[in-house]
Amino acid sequence: MNKHRCGWCAGDALYEAYHDTEWGVPIYDDNTIFEFLILETFQAGLSWITILRKRENFREALDDFDYKKIANYGEEKLEELLNNPGIIRNKLKVYATVSNAKAFMKIQEEFGSFSKYIWSFVDHKPIQNQVEYYKEAPATTAISDALSKDLKKRGFKFTGSTVVYAHMQATGMVNDHEINCFRYEEVKAMSL
Numbered sequence: 001m002n003k004h005r006c007g008w009c010a011g012d013a014l015y016e017a018y019h020d021t022e023w024g025v026p027i028y029d030d031n032t033i034f035e036f037l038i039l040e041t042f043q044a045g046l047s048w049i050t051i052l053r054k055r056e057n058f059r060e061a062l063d064d065f066d067y068k069k070i071a072n073y074g075e076e077k078l079e080e081l082l083n084n085p086g087i088i089r090n091k092l093k094v095y096a097t098v099s100n101a102k103a104f105m106k107i108q109e110e111f112g113s114f115s116k117y118i119w120s121f122v123d124h125k126p127i128q129n130q131v132e133y134y135k136e137a138p139a140t141t142a143i144s145d146a147l148s149k150d151l152k153k154r155g156f157k158f159t160g161s162t163v164v165y166a167h168m169q170a171t172g173m174v175n176d177h178e179i180n181c182f183r184y185e186e187v188k189a190m191s192l
Contacts, residue, residue, distance in 0.1 A: 003182040008134045014052055024187045026126050026172030028115045033171060034104055035065040038097055040167045041158035042088045048166070050088075057086030062097065071101040096157035103155040119173065121147045126191040127174040137176045140165050 009019035027033055039058065043051045051058075061084050063069040073081075081087065081094045104114055111117040121143055131137045144165035151159040169176045172191065177184040 004178075004180055005183070006134045006178045006181045012049060015049055018052055020183065023170055024172050024175055024177050024183065026187075026191050028119065030104075030108065030114045031065065031067075033114055033118065034067045034101075035059075036167055036170050037104070037159075038062065038065060038100065040163050040170065041096060041100065042090070042093050043166070044093070044158050044160070044163050046088070054087055057084070061087050067101040067104050070097055071105060073098050093158060100156050100158075103151075107154060118147070122168075122173050126172050126187075128188055128191070129174055129176050131176050131178050132180075134176070134178055137169075138165065141174075144168060 005016060005019055009015035009023075027036070039051050039055065042058070059065060061081055078094060078098070082089050082091060107114050107117045111120075127143075129137070140161040144161045147168075148159055148161040148164040151164065165174075168174050172187065175184065175187050175191070177187055
């Protein structure tokens with residue numbers, strides 16, 4: 001059976017697998033939320049497929065996205081990352097990963113978990129949008145603007161509203177699957 005998918009992933013097996021199994025699924029686990037947050041910050045200015053193709057390299061280079069380890073990276077480890085051809089070697093983004101890990105843990109201390117903090121921006125339940133064609137989905141919203149502003153105030157870098165909205169889409173805070181996509185109803189059912 002040929003399933004209808006959101007137009008943005010059609011034709012690439014890796015993209016389709018990500019779309020079919022991960023994108024838009026509500027995530028409440030801090031470790032996974034952190035992974036997506038870091039991947040989204042590296043994606044700023046690039047295509048998501050570029051990041052997906054390097055995801056396993058990032059996982060290996062960043063100690064399986066262990067924010068406690070990342071928060072303690074020193075100059076030697078940062079140099080190693082900047083010389084790793086398997087990841088995006090943008091110095092500002094690499095250094096931001098460390099400061100974002102530290103800010104992430106401060107939020108955990110304050111709220112009990114990062115998940116409680118970030119999901120509070122959508123009243124702890126996914127927003128069910130009615131996107132007919134993926135290009136009609138917004139790049140930012142008032143919520144992503146507010147979340148971006150708050151993250152920046154708390155020391156996060158590379159978390160502009162567009163990056164934050166993409167993170168919200170990826171982690172299921174909003175369901176932006178096209179309404180005729182086979183995943184729309186499946187993802188919607190996960191949030192009830």
